[in-house]
Amino acid sequence: MRFLKLSRPGSVILAGLALWSMMPVAYAEYELNMTESVTPLGRDLYGLHMLVFWVCVVIGVVVFGAMAWSIIYHRKSKGAQAANFHESTTVEIIWTVVPLLILIGIAIPATGTLLDLEDAKTNAEVTVQVTGIQWKWKYTFVDDDVSFISSLAQSSRDVIKDPTGNENYLLEVDQPLVLPINKKIRFLFHSDDVIHAWWVPELAVKQDSIPGFINDSWTFIEEAGTYRGQCAELCGKDHGFMPIVVEAVTESEYLAWLDTKKAAAAAAASAAEQEWSMQDLLARGETVYNANCAACHGPTGAGIPGAFPAMTGSPIVIGDAAGHIDMVVNGKAGTAMAAFKGQLNDVDIAAVITYERNALGNSVGDMVQPSAIKNAR
Amino acid sequence: MSTDITHDATHDDHEHHDHGPAKGLMRWVTTTNHKDIGTLYLWLSFIMLLYGGSMAMIIRLELFQPGLQFVEPHFFNQMTTMHGLVMVFGAIMPAFVGLANWLVPMMIGAPDMALPRLNNWSFWILPFAFTMLASTTFMEGGAPAFGWTFYAPLSTTFAPDTTDFFIFAVHLMGISSVMGSINIIATILNMRAPGMTLMKMPLFVWTWLITAYLLIAVMPVLAGAVTMMLTDRHFGTSFFDAAGGGDPVMFQHIFWFFGHPEVYIMILPAFGVISAIVPTFARKPLFGYSSMVYATASIAILSFMVWAHHMFTVGMPVAGELYFMYATILISIPTGVKVFNWVTTMWKGSMTFETPMLFALGFIIMFTIGGFSGLMLGVAPVDTQYHDTYFVVAHFHYVLVTGALYSIIAAYYYWVPKWTGHMYNETLGKIHFWWSTIAVNVLFFPQHFVGLAGMPRRIPDYSLQFAEFNMISSLGGFAFGLAQVFFLYIVIKTIKGGAKATDKVWEGATGLEFEHLPSPPPYHSFTQAPPVK
Numbered sequence: 047m048r049f050l051k052l053s054r055p056g057s058v059i060l061a062g063l064a065l066w067s068m069m070p071v072a073y074a075e076y077e078l079n080m081t082e083s084v085t086p087l088g089r090d091l092y093g094l095h096m097l098v099f100w101v102c103v104v105i106g107v108v109v110f111g112a113m114a115w116s117i118i119y120h121r122k123s124k125g126a127q128a129a130n131f132h133e134s135t136t137v138e139i140i141w142t143v144v145p146l147l148i149l150i151g152i153a154i155p156a157t158g159t160l161l162d163l164e165d166a167k168t169n170a171e172v173t174v175q176v177t178g179i180q181w182k183w184k185y186t187f188v189d190d191d192v193s194f195i196s197s198l199a200q201s202s203r204d205v206i207k208d209p210t211g212n213e214n215y216l217l218e219v220d221q222p223l224v225l226p227i228n229k230k231i232r233f234l235f236h237s238d239d240v241i242h243a244w245w246v247p248e249l250a251v252k253q254d255s256i257p258g259f260i261n262d263s264w265t266f267i268e269e270a271g272t273y274r275g276q277c278a279e280l281c282g283k284d285h286g287f288m289p290i291v292v293e294a295v296t297e298s299e300y301l302a303w304l305d306t307k308k309a310a311a312a313a314a315a316s317a318a319e320q321e322w323s324m325q326d327l328l329a330r331g332e333t334v335y336n337a338n339c340a341a342c343h344g345p346t347g348a349g350i351p352g353a354f355p356a357m358t359g360s361p362i363v364i365g366d367a368a369g370h371i372d373m374v375v376n377g378k379a380g381t382a383m384a385a386f387k388g389q390l391n392d393v394d395i396a397a398v399i400t401y402e403r404n405a406l407g408n409s410v411g412d413m414v415q416p417s418a419i420k421n422a423r
Numbered sequence: 424m425s426t427d428i429t430h431d432a433t434h435d436d437h438e439h440h441d442h443g444p445a446k447g448l449m450r451w452v453t454t455t456n457h458k459d460i461g462t463l464y465l466w467l468s469f470i471m472l473l474y475g476g477s478m479a480m481i482i483r484l485e486l487f488q489p490g491l492q493f494v495e496p497h498f499f500n501q502m503t504t505m506h507g508l509v510m511v512f513g514a515i516m517p518a519f520v521g522l523a524n525w526l527v528p529m530m531i532g533a534p535d536m537a538l539p540r541l542n543n544w545s546f547w548i549l550p551f552a553f554t555m556l557a558s559t560t561f562m563e564g565g566a567p568a569f570g571w572t573f574y575a576p577l578s579t580t581f582a583p584d585t586t587d588f589f590i591f592a593v594h595l596m597g598i599s600s601v602m603g604s605i606n607i608i609a610t611i612l613n614m615r616a617p618g619m620t621l622m623k624m625p626l627f628v629w630t631w632l633i634t635a636y637l638l639i640a641v642m643p644v645l646a647g648a649v650t651m652m653l654t655d656r657h658f659g660t661s662f663f664d665a666a667g668g669g670d671p672v673m674f675q676h677i678f679w680f681f682g683h684p685e686v687y688i689m690i691l692p693a694f695g696v697i698s699a700i701v702p703t704f705a706r707k708p709l710f711g712y713s714s715m716v717y718a719t720a721s722i723a724i725l726s727f728m729v730w731a732h733h734m735f736t737v738g739m740p741v742a743g744e745l746y747f748m749y750a751t752i753l754i755s756i757p758t759g760v761k762v763f764n765w766v767t768t769m770w771k772g773s774m775t776f777e778t779p780m781l782f783a784l785g786f787i788i789m790f791t792i793g794g795f796s797g798l799m800l801g802v803a804p805v806d807t808q809y810h811d812t813y814f815v816v817a818h819f820h821y822v823l824v825t826g827a828l829y830s831i832i833a834a835y836y837y838w839v840p841k842w843t844g845h846m847y848n849e850t851l852g853k854i855h856f857w858w859s860t861i862a863v864n865v866l867f868f869p870q871h872f873v874g875l876a877g878m879p880r881r882i883p884d885y886s887l888q889f890a891e892f893n894m895i896s897s898l899g900g901f902a903f904g905l906a907q908v909f910f911l912y913i914v915i916k917t918i919k920g921g922a923k924a925t926d927k928v929w930e931g932a933t934g935l936e937f938e939h940l941p942s943p944p945p946y947h948s949f950t951q952a953p954p955v956k
Contacts (some may be wrong), residue, residue, distance in 0.1 A: 077876040077888070080808060095805045102795035109766060110788060116769040117784070121776075122706070129771040132708040141763045142756055149752050152802065157745060159804040164741040180581075209490045209887065216489075216886045235738075240577040241671060243736060243811060247877040252807045254737045256672060257576060258665020261738035278736075278811040278879045280570045282577055283497045286882030350497060352563025353583045379666070382581045 081247040084269045084294075088250030090159045098152055105148075166264035170232035172225070178235070178242030178255035178277070179389060180382065181284035181341060185223050188234070192307045195389055196221045197337055198287050217274040220337070222291040226300035227267045235261040239384060240282060246275030246290055254279055267294040282382070284341045318392040318416040324400070327413060331401025334394045339402075342382065347406030354382070358407035367414055370399055371422045387423055392416035443946055452547070455539030456946060457524045458842075463546050464521030468831075469911065471513030471553065476904050478506040483900035486893050491884050499883035500568035501560065507571025508589075511689070512596045513553055515823065518831045519692040520603050523631050525842060527607060529936035529944065530625045532616025532953045537609035545602035552595035559585040570881060572682065575663035575674040579655045586656065590649045597642040604635035604642075611635075616935070618955030622713065625934055627695030629716050633723045634691045637684045640727070645681040648674065672737050679730035687726040689823060691719060693790075693830030694761055697783050699934070700837050701765050704780035705772030706931040711764040718757035718764075725754050735806045744803045751801035755794065762791055777929070778852030782833035785860050786826060793821030796871065811881075814874025820867045825860075832859075832910070839914075840928045841936055844943035845921030851913050859906040865899030 080095050082088075120126045177184040182197035199218040202209070209215040225231055235244060235255035245252040246265075253263040267273075275290040295303070336345065339357075343349050347357030357363055362373050374395055377385030386395055396416040403410040444450045444459065454460060481502050485493050494502070524542070528535055536542045559566040564583025567573065578586060611632045615624070624632075651662040651674075661667025663674045694715075702709045709715065732751040735744060765787055774780070796818040800809050809815060832855075840846050869892035874880075878889045885893065924942040936944070939953040 078872045080875040081877050091805050091808055094802060095799065095808070098799045098802055098805070102798060106791070106795065109762060109791065112766050113769065113784070113787070116705075116766070116772065117774065117776075120705075120769065120772050120774055122773040123775070126771075126773045128706040128773040130707065131771075132710050132712070132768075134711075137767070138711055138714045138760065142760060145756050145759050149755065152752065153749060156748065156802045156804055160744060160748070161741060163804050163807065164744070206491050206884070213887065216884060240581055241574055245811075245879070247808060250808065252736050252810060256665075256737065258669075258671065259738060275877070276879050276882070280500070280574070280577065280881045282581060283500065283568070285500070286496060286879075286884050350564075352585070353497065353565065 083250045084248050084271065084273070085250050085266050086268070087159075087163060087264075087266070088248065090162065091250055094155060094159055097155065101148060101152065163263075166232045166262040169230050170264060171229040172231045173234065174223070174225070174231060175234045175236065176244050176255060178237040178239075178244065178281065178288075179384065180239050180282050181277070181288040182338075183223075183242075183244065183288065183290060184238075184389065187304065190304050190308075192304055192311070194221050194307065196223060196291070198289055200336075202287075203336075214274065216287065217276070217289045217291070219289055219291045222272070222293045224293045224295060224300055224303045225265075225267060226297045227270050227294045229297070230264060230266050232262060232264045235259075235263065238388065239382070241279050242277050242281045242288070243279035244275070244290060245278040246273050246292055248273045249275075249292065252278055267292075270294050270296065287341075314391050314393065318420065320416075322393070322396065322413075322415060324404075324413050327397045327400040328404060330393065331397035331399070332405070334390065334398040335401050335406075338386070338390065339398065347402075347408075357402055360408075363402050364408055364410055367399070367403070367412060367418075368422075370403065371395075371414065371418060374399055375419065375422050392419040392423075395419045453543070455535075455543050457528050457536045457539070457542065458944070458946065460536075460542050460546050461521045461524030461526075462842075464517045464524060465835075467546075467549060467553075468514050468518035468521060469914070471509050471517070472828075472907065473911070474557070475506050475509035475514055476907060478502045478509070479900060480904050482506065483897040485883055486885070487897040488894060489885055489887055489890050494883070496883045497565065497568060500570075500881070501566040503881050504567045504570055504573075505556075505560070508556065508567070509553070510823070511571060511685070512593075513549075515689045515827050515831070516600065517549060519631075519634070519689070519827075520600075522627075522692065522696070522831070522834050522838075523603075523607055526838065526936065527610055527628055527631060528614070529940060529948060530628050530934055531611065531614060531619050532935050532939075532949050532955060533610060533614035534947055534949050536606050537614055538606045541602050541606050545599045545606065548595050548599040552592045552599070555588050555595070556592035559588045562588075572678060573652075574678070575652065575655070575671050576665075579652050579663055582656075587653065590653050593649045594646055597646045600638050600642050604638040607631055607635040608639075616949070616952035616955050622716070623955065625695070626698035626709070626712070626715055626719075627692065630691040630695030630698075630719050633719050634688050637688050637691070637723055637726065641681040641684045641688075644677060645685075648677045648681065651677075672734075675734050675737060676731065679733045680727075682733065683730040684723075684726045686819075686822070687722060689827045690790075691723065693786070693827050694719060696830040696834045696837075697765060697786055700779050700783040700833055701768050701787075703837070703929050703931040703933070704777060704783075705769045705774050707768060707772040709764070710767040710770075711760075714760060715764055718760045721757040722754060725750065725757070729754060732801055732803070732806070735803050736810050748801060748803035752798060755798050755801075758794055762787060762794075775930075777836075778847070778849060778856055779833045779837035781853065781856040782829050782836065785856065786829040786833060789821055789825030789829070789860075789863075793818055793826055796821065809874065811879055812874035813870040813878045813880055816880050817867050817870035817874060820870070824867070825863055835914070837929075838936075839917055840924030841940070841942050841944070843918055843921075844924050844941075845917050846924050847913055847917040847921060851909075851916075855906060855910055855913060858909065859903060862899050862902035862906055866896055866903050867899070869893075869896045869899075 080092055082092055173188045175186040175188055182195050184195045186193040196219045199220050202216050202218055205212050235253050237255040237257045242255045243252055244255060249265040251263050251265050253261050271294055273292045277285055277288045342354040343357045349356035362370055375387045377383045393416045396414045396419050399414045451463060485499055562585050564585045567586060567589045569578040569582060611628055654660040655662050655664060661669035663669045663671050665671060698709055698715060729747060729751045731739060731747045800806055800818060836847060836852055873889045873892045878885055926941050927937050928942060935953055940948050
């Protein structure tokens, strides 16, 4: 009976563990510890993480062990008589000084790693400017005149109600960032609107991108592969939906990729010179709208009352085309409406304006050509 | 009224007193009695706990499995924001003020608080402040959705019009806290019974004295931050707007200069509660009383000098990061001293394990776990991996739920027989403890794992690799929420009746409230100062 009585809390814990083990393992593999990195700095961080963890474990064993000993042996039901000691300067000094020494033991390697982490500039071979925009990332290769925007892939948006089986759900983008391996890559972080944070755990980079500031950080990828991350700083409605995908490749593959990006930019520039048909503008406009506008103004143009205005019947949308162009190109200062001239090319802006004027419950009937956007810039 | 300390006052014979409470609702509206106001604060806190908790249930429901099933992302952000604001300003802080109101005068042998009318006012501001804050949920644009830390410019340029209600609600809460603190300081410094020297005061009084100074120091800083937000939003200033020459990072410095002492405001009184409970049930005096006082003061002073450890990824100069790392990990020393003192108090004691002691032991173990993850977070280079992940969420819920909230629940069980004259039901209390403790660990422990594996905080949806632990966490969350509804039942049952509590309540209890007052104490206690040994 006595055994049964003592073990009652124990049996509750056992029942809990049994329940835990029956949890459905229906999805991907899970991890218990910090993601291991593919960079030398990331491995230092992991080592430091484990060092502090084991220090905590040892202290925990000592403190909780002493507590458990008291709870088991110094209980009244076992006839324990209370002692009366309640002060000892020696003991107080010991348990102030010993932890201090332990902290110094942690602080020394931490200082070295921090100095390393903060040194983004020395010997950097590739510089990528990363701009946070609600809710996508813009990457600019400063030395190569390549710039593009990367946002959540449509394949994730399509399964948002039930993503079962979609392996990279919320961690896939339309255009990944491609980086060379075995080169020191420096990132420059900036934001066009609110504060974001660019985080890829395996590259050991997390840095805030802040309007009005340029922060830097660096990585040195040793293994080719695909590395995924997310925005880490709450940046508004779709904070959970602006992933990062980095593809680390060899240098020759990286250079080939840069060339395709440059060719694509040239093709886009010549497309802007042409006259577009209504049908083509509408088709392209729908894609642009869903990727850039729907998050706030809604997929049907209804907006969110009090937070984001509706498209349907909006005086700006159904009014004069010049006013509509000005709003999209230059944004509205002091609000969440961004200036899209820095994000979209002439064709995309023309297409999305045409789409907004002739879809989403509006039927103005006119067309906006890329040349009109070029003049408005 | 009678000054006979053995007089056995119950709620029924108040009419025998000259200054018994008024009847009906007006008693509570016009009261200047520290016990009534303490009760009001505690009830407000409980209501806010259930309100903030119900928002946590919505959060855990949406996170139960991947995909967006129940709420929209914008509403989800409102829930995380309001949950944080309501729990910090509505549940934890008023609960400690309620405990201070009930206990400080009784512990120092004073008849009431020094400034009774101010006391009434500082309470009655709060229901209006929280009504104002909660009403935004039903307005166009919705409740604040920028996190309880309301970083600019998300909370200024990019926020809906309802943000102004939030700003004024925060102002009101700040005014209430400052007035309450002035009252507590005035009471402790002026109204101690003869012989109650500062170094004889119970630690709960000491920790509250220091907390009150922290509040007076930092609530005006918070008021300054929200006022700058207000002028940025409406009067053309650019404090936090980079386009106008302002600085969004400055907002974070100002916020955390308030915010870091704020976390100690929520934990120092908890230290006082635990320092009262552990000696009682170990039947042994508190080990290292004076070092506890000095450790509390050290923590309070250090708390002003570590704020930027919340900002290791904003791009501070490396010298700044080094300084804030060293100062931050240094805090673990006085905090460790406290834990060591509690454990040594138990050592060679004669322990029993009534509900208050169980919650106190739960506090010591789980608060220490939160302290360990705090030490890990303090190591600046590795914080680049932990920052803004669920590892942080796990950390601060261990220190605030199993820390601050557990101490409040422990205090409730420890002092409620004194307050009402009724013993709570010990079996129900123990069920409440085990139910809560298992549930809260199922709830928060897996969040360490998903955080380390890369799940950012404040996201309404997540990728599939985090699915198992989120489901487990949600199940723990629902169980923990239900346990607190069970607690509400215990609270009401204990007010209505229960075994009669003795004056001393606990075999090992010490202090003026247990040694010199009946259970329950008369409406006005200590109209004559008690003798202090």
